[in-house]
Every structure is written in C-alpha cells, then in structure tokens.
C-alpha cells in the first residue's frame with residue numbers, strides 16, 4: 411500500500427494508524443482532551459460531547475490540563491507499547507485553545523520525543539498557528555473541510571467567532587473557507603502532511619464533496635477522509651433535532667469511490683472520541699482516567 415511513497419513520507423505514515431490503513435492493525439493512537447473552547451459552530455456539533463462528529467451520546471471527555479495530559483501520555487506509553495501517536499482533537503477546537511494545546515505539545519516534544527504529535531482542527535485559526543505547529547515538529551495535521559462554497563457553508567456553519575465578533579451565515583462561512591484553504595497551502599508548503607476530514611451531509615454537501623476532494627488534492631493534501639454525519643435526535647444537535655439524516659453505508663462508499671480516482675481516501679476512520687486510547691475502534695480510555703493514573707503512581 412505504501413510502495414509508491416517517497417522514503418520521507420513513508421517514514422511519516424508507516425506507523426500512524428490513521429494515515430496508513432496497514433498501520434492501524436499494529437499501531438495505536440491516543441487523544442488528550444485539553445481543548446474545551448471552540449471558535450465556530452457546526453450544525454452537527456453538540457458541545458457537551460466531542461468534536462469530530464462524535465458517535466456515542468452520553469459520554470463526556472474528562473478535560474485535562476497540559477500537565478495531566480503529559481502524565482496520561484506517559485502512563486499510556488508505558489502500558490501500550492504500540493502507542494505511536496498522540497493527537498489533540500477536542501472536545502472543542504485545539505487551535506482555539508492555543509495555550510493549552512501548545513503547552514501540551516511543547517512538553518511532550520521535550521519529554522517524549524519518539525511519540526508523533528498530531529492535531530485536528532476546523533482550520534479557522536490555522537494560518538496564525540502554522541509557525542508554532544512546525545516548531546513542535548508536528549508532521550500530521552487534519553483539517554475538517556466540509557465545503558469550498560460559502561453558500562453551502564452557511565447551511566453547515568451558522569456562525570464563526572472572528573476578530574472578537576460573531577459573524578453569521580455566508581459571510582462567516584466565506585472567512586472560514588478562506589482560512590482553511592490558506593492553512594492547507596501553508597502546511598503543505600512546509601512539508602507537513604495534511605489529512606482532510608469531511609462530514610458527508612445528504613442534501614447539503616454530498617454532491618459537492620468530490621469537488622472539495624479535487625481542490626484539496628491540488629493543494630497538496632495527502633489523504634481525504636469522508637465521514638458519515640451522525641445525527642441521532644438524542645445527540646441534541648441542530649441536525650439531529652431538525653431530522654437531518656446521515657448517509658447510508660452505500661451512499662458513503664459511492665462518494666468515497668467517486669473521490670478516489672484523484673485522491674488517497676481513508677476508509678478505516680472510527681470517528682474517535684476526544685479522549686480515545688488504543689487501536690482504532692478499540693477504546694481503552696476507561697483504563698486511563700486521571701484517578702486511575704494517579705493510583706498507578
């Protein structure tokens with residue numbers, strides 16, 4: 411699967427469970443939930459739970475300080491030797507919490523230099539964060555890009571928080587899209603691998619995502635991960651309450667196939683929680699709550 415890649419890129423992806431389908435059988439990732447705030451609103455979000463279109467209602471991530479996050483990472487590394495990647499992916503947007511996120515990365519790059527650092531963002535604050543991300547030796551950044559058309563964006567993002575103001579509708583979506591695309595270009599220009607996540611929302615952006623895939627590929631994104639919208643009414647999200655449905659498995663696979671002519675597609679995403687621990691699809695987070703970690707010491 412990785413045969414066509416240069417040695418440099420292969421070394422970055424071969425033990426990252428999200429960037430390499432092969433790797434996900436052998437290598438584990440963990441997330442530390444250090445980022446509570448968010449700078450936009452997505453119609454698929456329920457702030458009580460997690461970013462990344464979290465799939466299991468009723469489970470709230472345990473919010474950690476950077477210090478606790480480092481402790482937790484060390485405890486997991488000591489107990490799960492396959493753990494190669496530490497990601498920050500919520501429960502809000504990591505780059506909307508720059509102090510907490512970068513403090514965590516700074517400590518980990520000093521104390522655990524062998525662990526790969528990974529971050530997932532909505533992209534709004536990405537351009538101003540690229541310099542800092544490259545300082546911490548972060549090779550993997552995920553941007554959630556659901557559209558490149560602000561009219562479609564306005565149906566997904568009711569508002570963004572930008573320059574101390576709430577900006578609604580098409581105007582807000584346009585700024586978000588511009589920031590995402592600019593951030594993508596800045597990252598790929600620095601050789602940082604970018605994965606684009608897109609949430610497939612039937613009737614909203616499903617017909618549009620093949621174009622998104624082409625555009626992000628042209629700008630150097632390495633991988634595209636189209637995920638199904640999860641909009642159960644009990645999640646209490648806007649879409650859930652409005653009766654918006656998620657795609658069927660066939661609809662999702664058809665869209666992934668129609669993007670794949672041009673792009674490497676990720677097909678093994680498990681829509682992880684902001685505090686997930688273990689192999690993809692196996693969540694051992696309950697074994698590593700802070701009270702259990704403190705009891706291990």
Ligand code: CLF
Nearest residue numbers: 428439497528530679680681682
């Ligand atoms: Fe985490 Fe995301 Fe990094 Fe992976 S998850 S920050 S790239 S280490 Fe992976 Fe989970 Fe899918 Fe994300 S399976 S939700 S793609």
Ligand code: SF4
Nearest residue numbers: 448451452455461502
């Ligand atoms: Fe929620 Fe994430 Fe969207 Fe922020 S970016 S509103 S945390 S889904």
